[in-house]
Amino acid sequence: MNDRLDRLSASPSVAVKQKLDFPVIDTDVHTNDYTPDLEDYVANYGGVKLVDALRNASASRIGRGFIGNGKNWYEQTPEERQYYRTIRAPWWARVTKNTLDVATYHLPELLYERQEEQGSDYSILFPNNVLAPLGVRDKDDRTALQRAVNHYHADLYRKYSDRLTPVAGIGLHTPEEGIAELEFAIKTLGLKAVNIAGSVRRPIRALADKYPAADHPELQKYISYQDFYGIDSEYDYDPFWAKAIELGVPILTHYGSQGWTGRSSISNYMNNHIGHFADGSEAFAKALFFGGVTKRFPQLRVGLLEGGADWGARVFTHLVDRWEKRSLEGLKNYDPAATDRALLTDLFARYGADLTKGRSIEGEDLIRDTLGAHYTHGSRQPQGLELEDFAKAGIEKVEDIKAQWVDNFFFGSESDDRTIATAFNDKSNPLGTKINAIYSSDVGHWDVPDLTDALAEAYGLVEQGVISEADFKAYVFTNPYKLYTEANPDFFKGTAVEAKLKANSPR
Incomplete structure (x- = not known):
């Protein structure tokens, strides 16, 4: 008890919390599984075969699959890394020196006890193994393993549900797979939020047919693309989004882009890391927007974590700037048919003799030699829906963009992220809008060496004049509360958040 009191008095976040008359909701806390216990649980679920699947998936995830000759990055020589372009994967990504925190992220009871030290009333937990099953290729094994992992975490944290809730991992290789696991996680396990990968890697079929995986396994990652579930997807994911809304489930993702073009250094993790969550989440969110998902499902609530809020x-x-130029009205400025051929010819005749040197400037010849052959009358031009990139999103006015971007999406920002000021800058954002930045401490990962510092760091942005007191409240309470309760009004029923709100409500 004395040890706990000493820790409370030493926590800078406790000092901040004492000033607040509203709850603090941490939308991103990472926990680690005690491996033997998890494997025992998985073995009881599906036998040794399923444990092997978990181990193989975890090993592949840690190495990020960037292996060219059967060796991982550390086993290769510098020459081999250059030859195979073996990407430098994340390393030393967990806290180690702070032994108390190491134990905290593994022990649910200790994490629950230390919520007060952390300064949080409620935390959404992302166990590091929650999406490990996605690395399993066999559908039946993948589904069984995902179910086992979700069941394990539900059981592990159930008695701490007034302050902690783990997410369920959901595989979306197909909409049907996602719906089945979503229903099991929510209806059977009683979980309340889910974590998905922001895309599924699929083969480019023309190349996969030419280079079958059985004959060319080493080529598969190079002849694939990312399916972001929205625009251009091979599947119709609308049934999945509809099921999430029906069940009152917010969709959460930590989706990164390490290994993509520009993030594939063979030597430097930070080169690959900085901005990668923002890039990955941006690709996912834009696919939903331009695919019309947020138009068709205005009730869908999506949390995009670890990338900051400035990109939102x-x-x-x-989106606003481009729609104004690329709407059907704006496109009239770029229609090849809109060029006054006679006027252009006259101007070149008067001012361009030194350039044309007697070449033909009549008819379509001048159009070909200035704008390009694809602007001439005989060229195939976009028609119908090809004319408007905003067609599926159904944008008719700027306010539609706000409704389908700002209202659906919530942007996780870590406590030391000064770029959050951009999210709250209603003077520069269109329509005087503040973006939904949400407090996502990321404790459990290397960027938070001490869990008791996170809330205090966030409040430091107020003290430094980066954001206002009102923005801070929106960041750590109002926006997270909206994310979860707009998806499910009863999300915080029976929790410390509900108790805090009742205690602070006017009598």
């Missing part, structure tokens, strides 16, 4: 404001601004 940036993309919102660019």
Whole structure:
């Protein structure tokens, strides 16, 4: 008891928390599984075969699959890394020196006890193995393993549900697979939020047919693409989004882009890391927007974690700017048929003799030699829906973009992220909008060496004038509360958040 009191008095986040008259909701806490216990649980679920599947998937995930000759990065020589372009995977990504925190992330009872030290009333937990099953190729094994892992975490944290809830991992190789696991996680296990990968890697069929996986396994990662479930997807994921809304489930993702073009250094993890969550989540979110998912499902609530919130404001601004130029009305400025051929010829005749040197400037010749052959009358031009990139999203006015971007998406920002100021800058964001930045401490990963510092660091942004007191409240309470309760009004029923709100409500 004395040890706990000493820790409370030493926590800078406790000092901040004492100033607040609203709950703090941490939307991103990472926990680690005690491996023998997890494997015992999985073995009881599906036998040794399923444990082997878990081990293989975990090993592949840690190495990120960037192996060219059967050796991982550390086993290769510098020459081999260059030859195979073996990407430098994340390393030393967990806290080790702070032994108390190491234990905390493994022991649910200790994590529960230390919520007060952390300064949180409620935390959404992302166990590091929650999506490990996605690395299993066999559908039956993948489904069984995902179910076992979700069941394990549900059982592990059930008695701490007033302050902690783990997410369920959901595989979306197909909509049907996702729906089946979603229903099991929510209806059977009683979980309340889910974590998905932001895409599924699929083969480019023309190349896969030419280079079958059985004959060319080493080529498969190079002849594939990312399916982001929205625009251009091979499957119709609308039934999955509809089921999530029916069950009152917010969709959460930590989706990164390490290994993509520009993030494939063979020597430097930080080169590959900085901004990769924002890039990955941006690709996923834009696919939903341009695919019309957020138009068809205005009730869908999506949390995009670890990438910061500034990119959400940036993309919102660019969507508005580009729609104004690329709407059907705006496109009239770029229609090849709109060029006044006679006027252009006259201007070149008057001012361009030194350039044309007697070449033909009549008819389509001048169009070909200035704008390009694809602007001439005989060229195939976009028709119908090809004319408007915003067609599926159904954008008719700027306010539609706000409704289908700002209202659906919530952007996880870590406590030391000063770029959060962009999200709250209603002077520069279109329509005087503040983006839904949500407090995502990321404790459990290397960027938070001490869990008691996170909330205090976040409040430091107020003290430094980066954000206002009102913005801070929106960041750590109002926006996270909206994310979960707009998906499910009863999300916080029976929790410390509900108790805090009742205690602070006017009598």
